[in-house]
Amino acid sequence: MNPYYKIKQYVTKAEQESRPLELTETVKLLTCVKEISNEKELIHKIICLVTLISDEEEQVGSLTQRESQIFNLIGCGFTSEDIAGMLTISKSTVGTHRKNIIKKLNLNGSGRLKSVAYKRTQEIIAKSKN
Numbered sequence: 647m648n649p650y651y652k653i654k655q656y657v658t659k660a661e662q663e664s665r666p667l668e669l670t671e672t673v674k675l676l677t678c679v680k681e682i683s684n685e686k687e688l689i690h691k692i693i694c695l696v697t698l699i700s701d702e703e704e705q706v707g708s709l710t711q712r713e714s715q716i717f718n719l720i721g722c723g724f725t726s727e728d729i730a731g732m733l734t735i736s737k738s739t740v741g742t743h744r745k746n747i748i749k750k751l752n753l754n755g756s757g758r759l760k761s762v763a764y765k766r767t768q769e770i771i772a773k774s775k776n
Contacts, residue, residue: 649678672696673771687723694722697771706766708750716743721763 656675660667667675673693680689698718706714712733719729726740733740744756753759 649681652678669696691722691724693771694718694767698722698767706751709747713743713747713750716740717747717759717763718767720744720760721765721767723764 653675656667656671656678660671673696676689676693676696680686680693683689706717709717715733716729719732724732726737726744730737730740744759747753748755748759751759751762753762
């Protein structure tokens with residue numbers, strides 16, 4: 647189905663029912679926008695954030711709440727600099743958290759951290775679309 651039509655369909659339905667979009671509708675709408683956008687990576691990050699913020703996910707393994715938060719942001723594709731700015735902490739603090747996450751999850755380096763975090767966020771997004 648045409649992404650423009652899908653967007654119109656979600657918005658029109660919500661308007662007719664005089665209600666805001668539900669989380670699943672919002673994620674579906676953003677997914678349609680991603681299909682037609684030149685900024686696919688940005689839209690992907692927004693979808694991740696919307697999903698993770700709206701979905702009260704439990705902590706990841708033995709990670710603290712802050713480490714879980716950073717783990718999820720890494721999974722959305724944000725850099726340490728991006729994360730530092732969003733959480734108003736220093737980039738070196740993000741680096742320390744990354745090292746602790748790698749150690750606690752018994753991962754082999756930051757590449758594996760990114761891979762595992764990305765996989766988890768994709769699973770969360772997939773659940774929210776249902």
